[in-house]
Amino acid sequence: MYNWDLQNAIVAFVDSLRPMSQYFRELYYGALYDFADHTSELLTMLGYPPVP
Structure with a gap:
């Protein structure tokens, strides 16, 4: 049911x-x-108010 080799590799x-x-x-x-x-900065340049 389990792949122990894969689990050990992880x-x-x-x-x-x-x-x-x-x-x-x-x-x-x-x-x-x-x-x-x-x-x-981008949103402020586009005219959106800055978020405090």
Whole structure:
């Protein structure tokens, strides 16, 4: 019923990413905040009021 080889491969992959988890977290949040900032600037240029 279970594919243990696949499950073990996924666990090994996730374990290999753990030492860099803080880097990936900072990269994700940086991209998210940049997207929100640029979208806010675009909407403000189009005439929508800024959101406080």
